[in-house]
Amino acid sequence: QVQLVESGGGLVQPGGSLRLSCAASGNIAGIYFMGWYRQTPGKERESVAVISSGGITNYADFVKGRFTITMDNAKNTVYLQMNSLKPEDTAVYYCASMGFWGQGIQVTVSS
Numbered sequence: 001q002v003q004l005v006e007s008g009g010g011l012v013q014p015g016g017s018l019r020l021s022c023a024a025s026g027n028i029a030g031i032y033f034m035g036w037y038r039q040t041p042g043k044e045r046e047s048v049a050v051i052s053s054g055g056i057t058n059y060a061d062f063v064k065g066r067f068t069i070t071m072d073n074a075k076n077t078v079y080l081q082m083n084s085l086k087p088e089d090t091a092v093y094y095c096a097s098m099g100f101w102g103q104g105i106q107v108t109v110s111s
Helices: none
Strands: 002-007 008-011 016-026 033-039 046-052 056-060 067-072 077-082 091-097 105-109
Touching: 002 091, 008 056, 016 033, 016 046, 016 091, 016 105, 033 067, 033 077, 056 067, 077 091
Parallel strands: 008 105
Antiparallel strands: 002 016, 016 077, 033 046, 033 091, 046 056, 067 077, 091 105
16 A cells, blocks of 8 residues: 655746655665656546656656656655746646555635
8 A cells, every 4th residue: 555645736827836755664675666747637647757766757748848856766756856847737636656646735826
């Protein structure tokens, strides 16, 4: 069992920045990948960015150049630095790893 707890969401103006954090606990010895996903009402959950324990990353096209995913292996925490935020980035963001999901955190981009 792996527990994932997200933090760092909130309201930000267009063009602003936020950093999401996701702390993993529990049976984390076998974690090789962690990722961020997002979902808006009426739409399917979509992948935003993923990172391996070795630091290999993959981004959705709609966030390339704006978002950065990093992992602190010592703290069992993954981060998502979100810059140049757009209103269309508004969503509930979820952290996930090895089939486990966090509870989700709201990010709202609005003036």
